[in-house]
Amino acid sequence: MLDLTDVLLTEGKVIQREAVLGLEALTYRFGTFPVAEKAPVSLTIEHASGRKLLLDGETRLQVLIPCARCLEPVAAGLDVRLHLEIEADDRDYMDGYNLNIDQLVHDEALLIWPERILCREDCRGLCPVCGQNLNEKSCGCERTDYDPRMAKILDIFSNFKEV
Ligand SMILES: [Zn+2]
Ligand SMILES: [Zn+2]
Known part of the structure; x- marks a missing residue:
C-alpha cells in the first residue's frame, strides 16, 4: 500500500x-x-x-x-x-x-x-506414456515418433502406391 x-x-x-x-x-x-x-x-x-x-x-x-x-x-x-x-x-x-x-x-x-x-x-518434454522427464533420462517406453494423424496420411499414401 x-x-x-x-x-x-x-x-x-x-x-x-x-x-x-x-x-x-x-x-x-x-x-x-x-x-x-x-x-x-x-x-x-x-x-x-x-x-x-x-x-x-x-x-x-x-x-x-x-x-x-x-x-x-x-x-x-x-x-x-x-x-x-x-x-x-x-x-x-x-x-x-x-x-x-x-x-x-x-x-x-x-x-x-x-x-x-x-x-x-x-x-524433450515428458514421456506421454509414463510421464518421465526426458531431459533427465530416457525411459524405454514404446513411443511412435510421429503424430497418429500423420501416420494415417502416410498409410493412405502407401495404399495408393500399391494400387
Ligand atoms: Zn522443459
Ligand atoms: Zn516413458
Missing part, C-alpha cells in the same frame, strides 16, 4: 515514489505462479484533476512459470509498465487514500503474460 494522502489533497500535484512490492504470486487462469524476484516500482503519480490520478512507472518481476513441455518451473522476466489513469475512489486499486500497488502490478503483469515458456529450445 502506498499512502497518497498528500497528492490527493492537492490538485495538480505530482509526486515520485519508490514502492516496495509485497507481491508473492500471480494468479492467472492457469493457476498461481510464485514471484521469485521483484524490483521496487518507481512510480510517478499526478493528481490530474478532480478525482483523477495518472500513474506512470515500471518494474521487473521474475515469475516461475512451468515449461510448456516438461512442466519444470522456469524463471520468466516480466517487464511491467504502469501507465494508466485511475479514479481516487477506484475500488480495485484504492483503499481510502492508499494505492494498492501490488494489485496494480499484478493485473498489469497478466496483460503481458508470456504465451509459451520453454526451459530450453530443445526441451
Whole structure:
C-alpha cells in the first residue's frame, strides 16, 4: 500500500515514489505462479484533476512459470509498465487514500503474460506414456515418433502406391 494522502489533497500535484512490492504470486487462469524476484516500482503519480490520478512507472518481476513441455518451473522476466489513469475512489486499486500497488502490478503483469515458456529450445518434454522427464533420462517406453494423424496420411499414401 502506498499512502497518497498528500497528492490527493492537492490538485495538480505530482509526486515520485519508490514502492516496495509485497507481491508473492500471480494468479492467472492457469493457476498461481510464485514471484521469485521483484524490483521496487518507481512510480510517478499526478493528481490530474478532480478525482483523477495518472500513474506512470515500471518494474521487473521474475515469475516461475512451468515449461510448456516438461512442466519444470522456469524463471520468466516480466517487464511491467504502469501507465494508466485511475479514479481516487477506484475500488480495485484504492483503499481510502492508499494505492494498492501490488494489485496494480499484478493485473498489469497478466496483460503481458508470456504465451509459451520453454526451459530450453530443445526441451524433450515428458514421456506421454509414463510421464518421465526426458531431459533427465530416457525411459524405454514404446513411443511412435510421429503424430497418429500423420501416420494415417502416410498409410493412405502407401495404399495408393500399391494400387
Ligand atoms: Zn522443459
Ligand atoms: Zn516413458
